[in-house]
Structure formats: C-alpha cells, structure tokens
Amino acid sequence: MTVNPAHTALWPAPHASGAVDATVHVPGSKSVTNRALVLAALASEPGWLRRPLRSRDTLLMASALRAMGVGIEEGIGPDGTGEAWRVLPTGLHGPATIDVGNAGTVMRFLPPVAALADGPVRFDGDPRSYERPLHGVIDALRALGARIDDDGRGALPMTVHGGGALDGGPVEVDASSSSQFVSALLLSGPRFNQGVEVRHTGSTLPSVPHIRMTVDMLRAGGAQVDTPESGGEPNVWRVTPGALLGRDLTIEPDLSNAQPFLAAALVTGGKVLVPDWPAHTTQPGDRLREIFTAMGGSCELTDAGLQFTGSGEIHGIDVDLGEVGELTPGIAAVAALADSPSTLRGVAHLRLHETDRLAALAKEINELGGDVTETADGLHIRPRRLHGGVFHTYDDHRMATAGAVIGLAVQGVEIENVATTAKTLPDFPELWDRMLGN
Ligand SMILES: O=C(O)C1=C[C@@H](OP(=O)(O)O)[C@@H](O)[C@H](O)C1
Numbered sequence: 348m349t350v351n352p353a354h355t356a357l358w359p360a361p362h363a364s365g366a367v368d369a370t371v372h373v374p375g376s377k378s379v380t381n382r383a384l385v386l387a388a389l390a391s392e393p394g395w396l397r398r399p400l401r402s403r404d405t406l407l408m409a410s411a412l413r414a415m416g417v418g419i420e421e422g423i424g425p426d427g428t429g430e431a432w433r434v435l436p437t438g439l440h441g442p443a444t445i446d447v448g449n450a451g452t453v454m455r456f457l458p459p460v461a462a463l464a465d466g467p468v469r470f471d472g473d474p475r476s477y478e479r480p481l482h483g484v485i486d487a488l489r490a491l492g493a494r495i496d497d498d499g500r501g502a503l504p505m506t507v508h509g510g511g512a513l514d515g516g517p518v519e520v521d522a523s524s525s526s527q528f529v530s531a532l533l534l535s536g537p538r539f540n541q542g543v544e545v546r547h548t549g550s551t552l553p554s555v556p557h558i559r560m561t562v563d564m565l566r567a568g569g570a571q572v573d574t575p576e577s578g579g580e581p582n583v584w585r586v587t588p589g590a591l592l593g594r595d596l597t598i599e600p601d602l603s604n605a606q607p608f609l610a611a612a613l614v615t616g617g618k619v620l621v622p623d624w625p626a627h628t629t630q631p632g633d634r635l636r637e638i639f640t641a642m643g644g645s646c647e648l649t650d651a652g653l654q655f656t657g658s659g660e661i662h663g664i665d666v667d668l669g670e671v672g673e674l675t676p677g678i679a680a681v682a683a684l685a686d687s688p689s690t691l692r693g694v695a696h697l698r699l700h701e702t703d704r705l706a707a708l709a710k711e712i713n714e715l716g717g718d719v720t721e722t723a724d725g726l727h728i729r730p731r732r733l734h735g736g737v738f739h740t741y742d743d744h745r746m747a748t749a750g751a752v753i754g755l756a757v758q759g760v761e762i763e764n765v766a767t768t769a770k771t772l773p774d775f776p777e778l779w780d781r782m783l784g785n
C-alpha cells in the first residue's frame with residue numbers, strides 16, 4: 348500500500364502571540380451547497396447557485412450528478428459578482444459510477460436520486476465510507492420499490508438499479524444514527540410517484556436543524572412538505588409529489604466552519620468579524636453565538652456580520668450537542684483550555700462520523716497532557732496544562748481545525764494531515780495564517 352505523503356505531513360499549528368483581530372470571510376456552507384445541488388438537479392428548469400462551496404464534498408456531489416447526466420457549469424454569475432454554478436437538469440441516466448469520498452451528504456442524498464435514473468448506478472468511496480451507516484437509506488428505498496445490490500451489510504459499496512421512476516409512499520426509518528437518512532428521502536420525495544411519508548422510529552434523532560434545512564430548502568423550491576413543527580405527527584414528514592422550481596440561490600457562509608475562527612477570538616481574548624452571517628438560518632453553527640457566549644465570549648450581529656469578542660476568560664460548559672453534533676470537536680478544543688470542567692452530551696452518533704470523534708478527541712487531547720474521558724454519549728473534559736506534540740486527525744477535517752485551536756494557546760502542536768480540512772474548508776491553513784496576520 349502506498350502512503351499519501353499529505354496524510355503523514357505535519358503542520359506546525361501557529362501559536363498566537365497576542366489577541367487576534369481579524370475579519371474572516373468564511374466559504375459557503377457544505378450542507379446548503381450539497382442540498383442546493385441535489386434540488387437543482389431534480390428541478391424542472393435550470394437554476395443558479397451563487398457563492399457555492401468548492402471543497403472535496405461539494406465537488407464530489409457535482410461530479411456524481413454529472414455522472415448521471417446533469418449539467419453543472421462552473422463560472423462567474425450573470426452579473427459578474429463572483430463564482431456561480433449553473434445547474435441544467437436532464438433525465439437522470441445510468442450506467443454511472445459515483446465516488447462518495449467520505450461525504451455523508453453524497454452517500455446518503457444520492458441513492459434516492461439514483462433510484463430515479465434509467466440504469467444502474469454504482470456507489471463506492473473511501474474506506475471509512477464502508478463503515479458509515481447507510482442501512483436506513485438502503486432499507487427505505489427497497490421498501491419504496493427500488494432494487495439495490497449491496498454485500499448484505501447495508502453499507503457501501505453498492506449498486507442502485509435505477510428504474511426511471513420510484514413508487515414512493517409511506518416508509519419507516521430509524522434515523523438515530525444519522526439525520527441524513529431522513530433528509531435523503533425528503534429531498535428526492537417530490538419526484539417519487541406518490542411523494543414520500545417518512546416516519547422516524549428510533550428513540551433519538553440527531554441534528555434536527557439539518558432536517559429543518561432540508562424542509563426549508565424543499566419549500567423554497569416549491570415543494571409541499573408537512574412536518575411535526577407544522578402541526579403534523581411527531582417524527583413524521585410528508586412530501587407531496589410535484590415539480591421543483593429552478594432557483595437562484597446565494598449560499599450562506601458555513602457557520603460550522605466559522606467555528607475555529609470564533610474559537611480563536613475566545614482563546615486569545617481577541618475579536619473576529621464574520622461577514623454575511625445570516626440573520627435567520629437553519630445552520631447548526633448559529634448555535635455558536637449562544638454556546639461560545641456561555642464559554643466566555645460575547646457577540647453582536649450587525650449589518651457587517653457577526654462580531655465575536657473573547658474576554659480573555661474561557662469557561663467550561665455542560666451542554667447537550669445532539670442537535671449540533673458537528674460542533675463537538677471545536678467545542679471540545681476550547682473546553683480543554685477552559686478554567687473549569689465541561690460535559691458534552693447527546694452525541695453518541697459521533698462515533699460513526701468521519702472517524703470515531705469521541706475516541707479521537709479524548710486520545711489526542713490526552714496525548715497533549717489533557718484529561719478527557721469518554722462517556723456513553725459524549726465527553727467529560729477537565730482542563731489541564733497542555734504541552735506540544737503531534738495531534739492526529741484520522742482524515743477528519745474537524746479534528747484538524749480543533750487541533751489548530753489548541754495550537755493557538757499551546758506551543759509546539761503539530762497537526763497531522765491538515766490537508767484533510769479540504770473536505771469542507773479549502774485553504775484552511777491560509778485563512779488561519781491570514782487571521783493571525785502572518
Ligand atoms: O445533513 C447534513 O448536511 C448534515 C447532517 C449531520 O449529520 P448527522 O445527522 O449524521 O450527524 C451533520 O453532522 C453533517 O455534518 C451534515
């Protein structure tokens with residue numbers, strides 16, 4: 348086996364010599380970009396995505412849709428104001444081969460799309476993609492009339508034998524391991540003959556704001572969606588069959604990827620302005636305003652964006668992160684530098700993310716001298732004086748940015764494979780250096 352040198356390379360995480368004071372333009376949201384691509388591909392007319400995120404996960408999504416025949420032209424928008432992608436929907440075709448990488452959104456959102464193609468669509472990806480849960484999508488699609496060949500584990504690799512259309516209708520799914528099972532079925536629902544009615548049967552449901560994001564974006568595309576919040580039954584979502592509009596959509600900055608920069612203000616007692624922070628959003632990263640305020644910062648949302656200011660003090664926190672699990676690595680990094688212990692709860696499903704994030708965070712922070720223990724559904728973090736060392740990242744973009752946050756306060760932290768941040772945040776080292784004035 349050849350080892351990619353980028354995976355073993357060490358990046359000396361910059362140590363902050365003082366309080367940061369920077370404006371950081373955070374690239375577009377992964378979750379919004381990949382939903383927008385899927386909805387635009389399923390629409391009945393062309394659409395625009397402005398300021399899309401161009402990262403590994405979104406380029407994989409674009410390539411996969413192109414492989415099924417969708418036209419995606421990358422360029423500058425009609426008014427000349429920055430990058431914009433034109434999406435030209437067509438009939439969806441197989442045979443096609445799709446590389447999902449390690450993108451949850453690609454591996455979960457596209458099998459229902461592939462069921463609408465007129466031939467076989469083969470799905471494969473990184474080794475970790477074979478371990479990430481997909482059974483909810485596979486079982487539900489089979490129940491809705493799709494033919495899928497997998498190796499019996501309910502995981503990748505697999506082939507969806509698209510039949511040109513799917514019956515759809517009511518289906519049960521246990522989405523306790525990933526909200527993306529529900530989002531996946533809803534996104535393609537308008538194109539199923541009978542639409543879809545998804546009933547979540549599990550005892551817990553993570554990342555509910557991401558399901559709201561799916562519903563909001565479907566509605567903005569003209570779909571009729573009934574939800575628990577709109578007076579429907581708990582844990583049931585219903586999408587009526589119908590055409591989707593081609594939209595002209597500007598993608599919001601990725602608020603979860605704003606996290607390391609806000610954390611830098613908190614850790615150094617400095618300030619960071621993130622322009623274009625949306626006043627209303629379903630992105631889970633918006634919860635950072637409340638969480639990082641409780642941990643010692645303060646923030647103000649103005650026309651210029653979100654101004655976040657650290658006080659020089661960092662407090663521990665006891666918080667349920669079940670709705671906003673993807674924020675856990677960054678919160679754990681800050682908590683390891685706090686003046687009191689923290690308990691992070693409600694995130695058992697993180698063991699099945701890019702890596703087992705609970706194990707990885709405990710191990711890597713402890714190897715720098717920390718005192719972190721895993722619980723059944725989270726982490727206990729008792730701050731200790733940390734020292735330098737190698738922070739391993741396990742091909743997980745959020746481990747890399749979490750390590751960079753610790754490196755601001757601790758001399759001699761080296762991040763293994765910082766290039767893994769390209770999954771959702773291209774040019775992270777450059778953005779980080781620029782924030783620090785380097
Ligand atoms: O739908 C989405 O865009 C996402 C949903 C969440 O997945 P899980 O529900 O699997 O945690 C989140 O962690 C992931 O980063 C993005």
Ligand SMILES: C=C(OP(=O)(O)O)C(=O)O
Pocket residue numbers: 449450451452673700701745771
């Ligand atoms: C869990 C994440 O990604 P994915 O979309 O691959 O599930 C994440 O970005 O934190």
